[in-house]
Amino acid sequence: MNTANSTVSDLLRMHSRPARAFAVLYAVTCVVLALNTAPHAEVRWPLAIAVIVCVAAAYALVAVEGDPLPVRPALAMTFSGAIASASVLWVVPADPAPHPIELWPFGMSTTILVFMCVRGRTAYAWCGMLLMLVVAALWSHLTGPGMGYGLGLTITSAGPVLMGTVCAYTIRPLARSIYLLRARSMQRIAAESAAAAALEERDVRLGSLDASARPLLERIVSGEPLDENERIECGLVEARLRDGLRAPVLQVPEVDRAAATARRRGVEIVMLDDHAMDSASPEVRRAVFREVVDALDSVREGSVTVRVLPPARAAMVTMLVKGEDVRRIEIGHDGRRTGN
Structure with missing residues (x-):
């Protein structure tokens, strides 16, 4: 999860498989x-319209990305409850008291409105609730019992929407705080990890420097003249330190050994990263590394330039080998030669 862009929908896993399973259960x-x-x-056919409208709203609720919910899907959901309720009410008896199940679109649509509140469209949800109450009032007025009868049957649906509103105004700021704290925690952990890695790398380099340079430095401090082999070793240590600064990615034992052996033969080596x-x-x-070692071992005298290219190039590594002849070797991003 991308913490920087996470939302309350991510906190509640609105787009997860369990959420989609809930939408399927809702449809059933x-x-x-x-x-x-x-x-x-x-x-009976208007009942199918009510089912399709409710199911489409539920699917959009778990499928549409964005926080808050984009305007167009939110607007469609606003009208979904009124459409579903009207589709059912116009084809059932004026008095649903013997069969209260006939009012099911109000309960199912209220579920959609509650989650609209959670997804940042509280005003749209209340507009949808108002439209459903208007439909109920018109239905009861036109069929005889009067507006108050229809409102009395359906006004209880406003309760869950009210709770959804309170929950939204509580959860949404809390979600932002949670993800902000998580982002800061991840940044702190990343900074600590980077610092620890830098310290570890420094310790490794200091250990390597101590092992290779200390004996020579002690020999120099002693004041005694250096013999030819010691002067060569000083040059090799200096070259290795230079390679470590210019091309740290190539500082592995096999490359170090091949470079040291080639330099003892008098080969000039330059490494860049x-x-x-x-x-x-x-x-x-x-x-x-195998290609670099092979190139270094193949030269008896002359020079070898190994360069790790910038990331955007077609090749990843180039080697210019000047010995008995001049060769340019290119290595692709798969580690294989692409040109010679």
Whole structure:
């Protein structure tokens, strides 16, 4: 999860598989309620409209990304409850008291409105609630019992929406705080990890420097003249330190040994790192190291320039080998030669 862009929908896992399973259960419930309403309906096909509208709203609720919920889906959900309720009420008897299941669109649509509140569209949810109450009032007025009768049957649906509103105004700021704290914690952990890695790298380099340079430095401090072999070793230590600064990615034992052996033969070696290998896999790195070692071992006199290219280049590594002849070797991002 991308913490920087996480929302309350992510906190509640609104787009997860369990949420989609809940939407499927919601759809099945709508179908069952519609089937139980069918025996009391004068015309049955409007019941299918109510089911389709409710199911579409539930699917959009768990499928549509964005926080708050985008305007168009939110607007469609606002009208979904009124459409579903009207589709059922116009085909059932004026007095649903003997069969209260006929009022199922109000309960199912209220569920959608509650989650609209959670997803940041509280005003749209209340507009949807108002539209459903208007539908109920008009239905009861036109069929005889009067507006108050329809409002009395459906006004209780406002309770869950009110709780959803309170919950939204509580959860949404809390979600932002949670993800902000998580982001800061991850940044702190990343900074600590980077600092620890830097300290570890420094200790490794200091240990390597101590092992290779200390004996020579002590020999120099003693004041005694250096013999030819010691002067060569001083040059090798200096070259290795230079390689470590210019091309740390190539500082592995096999390359170090091959470079030291080639330098003892008088081969001039330059290593450069522009970071194309930073994201390379261990297998690719090993393949590159083998190619570098082969190139260093192949030169008896002359020079070898090994350069790790910038990431955007077609090749990953180039080697310019000047010995008995001049060769340019290119290694691709898969660790294989692409040119010679």
